[in-house]
Amino acid sequence: MCGIVGYIGNEEAAPVLIKGLKRLEYRGYDSAGIAVLGKPGLLIRKSKGALQNLEAKIAGELAGDILDGSVGIGHTRWATHGEPSDINSHPHTDVSGKIAVVHNGIIENHAKLKAWLTEHGANFRSETDTEVIAHLLNFYYKGDILQAVIEALKRLTGSYALGIICENDPDRIIAVRKESPLVVGAGAGENLIASDVPALLEYTRDVYYLEDREIAVLYRDRIAFYNDEGDEHQRESSHIDWDAGAAEKGGYEHFMIKEIHEQPKALRDTLRARIKIDNNSKTINLEEIGFDASWAKAERVVIAACGTAYHAGVIGKYAFEKFTRVHTEAAIASEYRYSNPIFNPKDIFLIISQSGETADTLAAMRMAKKGGARIIAITNAVGSTLAREADLVMYTWAGPEIAVASTKAFTTQLMCVYLIALQLGRLRNTISDAELAAHIAALESLPEQAERILSEKENIQRFASLQFNKSKVFYMGRLFDYAVSMESALKLKEISYTHSEAFAAGELKHGPIALVDDTTLVTALCTQSALFDKMDSNIKEVKARFAATAVITYDDVDYFNNTADQVFRIPRTPDSLSPILAIIPCQLYAYYCSVLRGLDPDKPRNLAKSVTVE
Numbered sequence: 286m287c288g289i290v291g292y293i294g295n296e297e298a299a300p301v302l303i304k305g306l307k308r309l310e311y312r313g314y315d316s317a318g319i320a321v322l323g324k325p326g327l328l329i330r331k332s333k334g335a336l337q338n339l340e341a342k343i344a345g346e347l348a349g350d351i352l353d354g355s356v357g358i359g360h361t362r363w364a365t366h367g368e369p370s371d372i373n374s375h376p377h378t379d380v381s382g383k384i385a386v387v388h389n390g391i392i393e394n395h396a397k398l399k400a401w402l403t404e405h406g407a408n409f410r411s412e413t414d415t416e417v418i419a420h421l422l423n424f425y426y427k428g429d430i431l432q433a434v435i436e437a438l439k440r441l442t443g444s445y446a447l448g449i450i451c452e453n454d455p456d457r458i459i460a461v462r463k464e465s466p467l468v469v470g471a472g473a474g475e476n477l478i479a480s481d482v483p484a485l486l487e488y489t490r491d492v493y494y495l496e497d498r499e500i501a502v503l504y505r506d507r508i509a510f511y512n513d514e515g516d517e518h519q520r521e522s523s524h525i526d527w528d529a530g531a532a533e534k535g536g537y538e539h540f541m542i543k544e545i546h547e548q549p550k551a552l553r554d555t556l557r558a559r560i561k562i563d564n565n566s567k568t569i570n571l572e573e574i575g576f577d578a579s580w581a582k583a584e585r586v587v588i589a590a591c592g593t594a595y596h597a598g599v600i601g602k603y604a605f606e607k608f609t610r611v612h613t614e615a616a617i618a619s620e621y622r623y624s625n626p627i628f629n630p631k632d633i634f635l636i637i638s639q640s641g642e643t644a645d646t647l648a649a650m651r652m653a654k655k656g657g658a659r660i661i662a663i664t665n666a667v668g669s670t671l672a673r674e675a676d677l678v679m680y681t682w683a684g685p686e687i688a689v690a691s692t693k694a695f696t697t698q699l700m701c702v703y704l705i706a707l708q709l710g711r712l713r714n715t716i717s718d719a720e721l722a723a724h725i726a727a728l729e730s731l732p733e734q735a736e737r738i739l740s741e742k743e744n745i746q747r748f749a750s751l752q753f754n755k756s757k758v759f760y761m762g763r764l765f766d767y768a769v770s771m772e773s774a775l776k777l778k779e780i781s782y783t784h785s786e787a788f789a790a791g792e793l794k795h796g797p798i799a800l801v802d803d804t805t806l807v808t809a810l811c812t813q814s815a816l817f818d819k820m821d822s823n824i825k826e827v828k829a830r831f832a833a834t835a836v837i838t839y840d841d842v843d844y845f846n847n848t849a850d851q852v853f854r855i856p857r858t859p860d861s862l863s864p865i866l867a868i869i870p871c872q873l874y875a876y877y878c879s880v881l882r883g884l885d886p887d888k889p890r891n892l893a894k895s896v897t898v899e
Contacts, residue, residue, distance in 0.1 A: 287362050287375075287389040287480070288305075288309030288389075288479075288480045288481075289360055289448050290306055290309070290484050291358040291359070291460065291477060291478035292355075292356070292476075293356045293458050293475065293503050293505055294355060294472065294475025294476065296355060297354070297355060298355050298356055298357035300352075301488075302319045302321075302357050303319070303336065303339070303340060303359070305359065305477070306360075308481075308484040309479070309484050310361065310888060314361030314362055315369035316333045316334065316370065316371070316373065317331065317335075317336050317361045318330060318331025318359065318360055318362075318387075319331070319360075319376070320359075320376040320385035320387075321352075321354035321357035322355075322452060323351050324353050327385055327452040328351045331374035331376070332371055333369050333370050333371050356450060358376060358449070360374075360376060362374055367411060367412025367413050372411050375387045377413065377415050377416040378419050379419040379420050380406065380407055380408055382452075384452070385451075388445055389446040389465045389480060390464065390465040394440075394442040394443065398440065398441075402417060402421065405424060407423075407424075418441070421440060421441075422434065425437050429454075431457075431459060431500070431502060431515070432515070434500065435511075444463055444644065445465055446461075446466060447459070447461045447467075456505070457502050457503060457504050458502075459500065460500070460501040460502075461498075461500045461513075462496075462498075462499065464497065464644065466494075466640070466670065467480060468481065468485065468492050468493070469495060469508060470485035470488060470489040470491070470492050471489055471491045471492070471522055473489075474505060476503040476505070476507075478501070486525065490524055490525040492522060492523055492524075493508070494668035494669070494673070497670070498512065538880075539880075540687040540887045541690055542886075545739070545869070545876065548696050548732075548735050548739075551684060551697050552696060552700055552735060554682040554683075555682045555683065556704075556731075559571060569708040569721075573678070573679060574705070576712075581709075582631055583632070584612070584629060585611065585613070585631070586605050586632070586634075587614045587632055588615045588635045588636075588637065588702075589616045589618045589634070589637075589649040590616075590617075590646055591617065591618050591643050593691040594637040594639060594643075594646070594698060595617050595637075596768055596772040597695055598615040599767075600768045601615060603764055603768065604703055608706045608707055609715050616649070618645040618649040622649045622652055626656075628657055630657040632658040633658070633659055634654075634658035635705070636675060637702075638664050640666050640669060641664040641665070642669055647674070650675065651674070654674075654676075659676055659677075661676065662677070662678045663681065663698055665680065665683045665694050665697070681694065687887065689780075689888060689892050696865050696869075700728070700865065704728075707725075724862070727859050727862055728862065730856075730858065731858065731866065734855070734856035734858065734866055745873040745877060746873070746877045748853075749873075749874050750881060753881040753882060755806040755833065756783075756784065756804045757783075757784050757805045758774070758783055758784070758805070758807075759801070759806070759807045759808070760774045760785070760787045760788070760808050760871070761788045761789070761790040761807065761808075761809055762787075762790055762812075762813070763791060765812065765813060766810035766864075767787065767788075767810075769810050769863075770808075770810055772871070773868065777874070777878060779875070779889050780875055780879040780884065781875060781882055781884060783878065793826060794826070801827050801831075801832045802831060805827070805832040806835065807827045807835075808835045809834065809835070809836050809845075810837050811838040811844075812863035815860075817842070821848055825848060828850075833850055834848075834849045835851040836852045837854075837855065837867050839857045840857060853870045855870070
């Protein structure tokens, strides 16, 4: 969600903070602000709207003073408590105006704390939950800002990533996290904090991922780490080795279309290290997740995730049951955690999250872990909370994904799910060596096949130019295609704000067909070969209600040529693997509709890349 940056060094802090906030714009925001320790003391500039509004304010009155400071914190806010406004923007200060705080997360007991602090003389100016932190720090401040933080944390309930500076303690920044991500960057004569790595890469590649309830104190020349009791400890840094240019647009108009085009490479990278040659035959190597004979005893697979990752989980359900014959559940993490679920030590509990910081997904994982389930995480974020807390981790190697709407993270998640399902199937003898070899060959072909689809993107663009103004867009399919329909509908509604829904095609006449008329586009996913007859009937049913129709099917299938208004073709692959290819035309269609509507597909309204609160 919100973006946090902080800088202490020898450069002017304000330009570093603004640059860092721009690197975090993909997280979503509706206001921004910075606090800098300048010549007159603690200076605050904040503004509703885009970062350019904040830049204009900084360039105005007292710009010289704020640009003189070399210590500061910054924030892009996505409103939770209180509407977007200059007053509700971060940073927030205490009654003395000497302590400034930026915060990502939610303070659940803020109302109680606000009442108590008001009784003790605090004067609240905003509607935010964050302001209670600043006043609480002031209450406990006795000349040592670190000690004030330690005492204040004992009173806070909820989630938080915090950056704190104090006018009376101008040579350090305090950073602390609980259930919201925060990264510390170690530079040469300068140190930084940020919500995510891209904001740090221009200055350092050596980072520390703060643990839950861990406190970092940043000086210009060193970083000290403490637990929430104030006991100091040592930490090992992590080195970021991916190219900083991967977080740039690289000539593309938007990050989203760049990341759609990066899928062939991401799929290769995710697959390459997991295929090995054994006795002249290719096999799957999943040593990273401790794959051994004990997996064959699994009685159930549970996949928990949110949003796009959940749709990968639904595809995973079909894949696991097809290849392994193990009962598999795909659960929305926010529902699962409240459903009083039943756990079994023989369960395989698969958690999927692009960021590794999704609050509901983490909560579901922790619940399953307490229940004795074996936790395997699929994530793109090395060092994330999910990666650290899971028993075993499988990384997608998709590289940084900046656009809010996930594309390459989704397809690489699917690649990981297929690898696990196929390996488990072979271990349980539910697929043969020949079947495994055929599917490995098919997986290795997917990147090149994805490139072929992308080379014909103009066909999707042309179709979007004719259909982008449809008021209703429905996707339908069966089995794997139904799961792809769910992700396709999500992509379109996320970035074009078009009313879109996904239907299991067999349910069409059980209600959804009442919505179909001449303002509707229906896209049918048709890659499950045994169900072509039934899908053909479904398409004819919506055409009879005057809907425009499109089909996505294989390039060797002529079945729907005389049925649909438009047919988009993908290369032939086993039906069970088709989602990795079938989703690409739908991603492209959503992107082009967004652009044609004059919207920014990278930063859709009201959405954030990493949902770190419930």
